[in-house]
Amino acid sequence: MARSAWQGTYSFDGFTLDGRSAQLSYQGRHIPLRPKAYEFLLLLLHGRGRLFSKEELLETLWPDTIASEDSLAQLARSARSALGQTGQDAIVNIPRRGYRFDLPVEAKMPEQAAPRPEVHYAMSGDIHIAYQVVGEGPIDLIYAPGWVSHLEYGWESPLVAQFLRGLASFSRLILFDKRGTGLSDRAYGLPTIEQRMDDVRAVLDDAGSRRAVVFGMSEAGGLAISFAAQYPERVSALVLYGAFARRVRSATYPWAPTAKERQKFYDEIERGWGGPIAINEIAPSLAGDTAFRNWWAAYQRRSASPADALALARMNTGVDVIAQLPAIKAPTLVLHRKKDEHVHVEEARLMARRIPSAMLRELSGADHLIYAGNQGAIIEATREFALRHGAEDCTG
Structure with missing residues (x-):
C-alpha cells in the first residue's frame, strides 16, 4: 500500500490520529507514541476492520529490514498502551493470522480537509x-x-x-x-x-x-x-x-x-x-x-x-x-x-x-x-x- 494513501485523519472513541503529521490525540490532548507504533496504528486505521496478515505488516512497516513477529507484537503493545482501556478492544490479534482494528472509525481523507482561511x-x-x-x-x-x-x-x-x-x-x-x-x-x-x-x-x-x-x-x-x-x-x-x-x-x-x-x-x-x-x-x-x-x-x-x-x-x-x-x-x-x-x-x-x-x-x-x-x-x-x-x- 502506498504511504500517500495513509494521509487521512481518523477518529474513534474520542481519539484522533492525523496521518499527515503522525499526531495522536485524545479529546485535544496530545498522546506521545514512537514513530513505528504510529505507522502500525495508522495502517490498521486505514484498513478500518480489514485483517492484515503478519507478513503484510512486516513487509509494509519494515520494507528494507528483516523484522520478527516479536517486533510486531511490541508495536501492538505500544499502540494498545497509548489507547488506554480502549486499546484492548480496538487492536485485535487473530492467532496465527494477523491484526485488525475492531472499533468504528470515521475517516477524512486529505481532499476532504477544510480549506485554509484566506489571508x-x-x-x-x-x-x-x-x-x-x-x-x-x-x-x-x-x-x-x-x-x-x-x-x-x-x-x-x-x-x-x-x-x-x-x-x-x-x-x-x-x-x-x-x-x-x-x-x-x-x-x-x-x-x-x-x-x-x-x-x-x-x-x-x-x-x-x-x-x-x-x-x-x-x-x-x-x-x-x-x-x-x-x-x-x-x-x-x-x-x-x-x-x-x-x-x-x-x-x-x-x-x-x-x-x-x-x-x-x-x-x-x-x-x-x-x-x-x-x-x-x-x-x-x-x-x-x-x-x-x-x-x-x-x-x-x-x-x-x-x-x-x-x-x-x-x-x-x-x-x-x-x-x-x-x-x-x-x-x-x-x-x-x-x-x-x-x-x-x-x-x-x-x-x-x-x-x-x-x-x-x-x-x-x-x-x-x-x-x-x-x-x-x-x-x-x-x-x-x-x-x-x-x-x-x-x-x-
Whole structure:
C-alpha cells in the first residue's frame, strides 16, 4: 500500500490520529507514541476492520529490514498502551493470522480537509497587517498570539488547527500576525504598544467588527490589556491565557525572570534560532515529540528572522501593564495552568485581583503553549464566558 494513501485523519472513541503529521490525540490532548507504533496504528486505521496478515505488516512497516513477529507484537503493545482501556478492544490479534482494528472509525481523507482561511491585509498607517477570519458564530473574537506567529503555517499543525477551529466553532474568529512577524510587514525598529493597538483597530475595522471579545495569549496579554483599557468601546469581553503584567523582576513582582535569565533567553535565540527554542519550558508534554519539535522549529523560522525574534524578545522584557489593570471595564476571564514554569500562576492571580470583576480559572497542567496539553478545557471555558458576555452585535 502506498504511504500517500495513509494521509487521512481518523477518529474513534474520542481519539484522533492525523496521518499527515503522525499526531495522536485524545479529546485535544496530545498522546506521545514512537514513530513505528504510529505507522502500525495508522495502517490498521486505514484498513478500518480489514485483517492484515503478519507478513503484510512486516513487509509494509519494515520494507528494507528483516523484522520478527516479536517486533510486531511490541508495536501492538505500544499502540494498545497509548489507547488506554480502549486499546484492548480496538487492536485485535487473530492467532496465527494477523491484526485488525475492531472499533468504528470515521475517516477524512486529505481532499476532504477544510480549506485554509484566506489571508487579508489591513493597513495600519503604512504597515500591512495580515489577518484571517474563520467561522460564523454570533460573536466576534480576535485572538492575539504570543511572541511570534505565522497565519498560514500555524494551520499545518493539527494541534493548532484543532484549537483554532475550536474557537471558531462558537465565534467569528479573527486571527492576525503582529507587525514584525509572520505575513505582516517586517517593520524597521521595535513597535510601540500604541502602534500595536493601532494594528488591532485596523484589523477589526477591515474585518467589519465594531466590538469583539479580545483574547490575549502569553506576551500578547499585555497588548490585550492595554487595548481593553484604552478602547473599552471596542471590547465586549477580555480573555487572558498564560499572560503576565510585567517581565522584569522586582520586590513587588518576584515571579518575573531575572535579568540573567532574560539574557540566557536572548543568547539562546542568537545561537539556536532555527531549532525548537524554549520547547522544554513552554510545552513539556510535547518536548519529546519529534514531529512537534520539527514543526515548532519551522514555525518559529517562518514567523520571524533571528534579528526580529531577538528584538521582539527584548521588547517583551519592557512589558509593564500593572497600572492599566484597574482601568479595564470589560468582563475578564483569566486562564492559567497551575504548573506553568514560563509564567507563574501568581501572575494570573495578581491580574485577577486588580482587574475589576475578573474571574480566575486555574487549570491543571504545566504547558504554557496554549494548544499543548488539555486545550479542550481552555476552549470550553472561553466559549462559555465569551457567549455570556460578548453576545452584543459585534459587526458593523
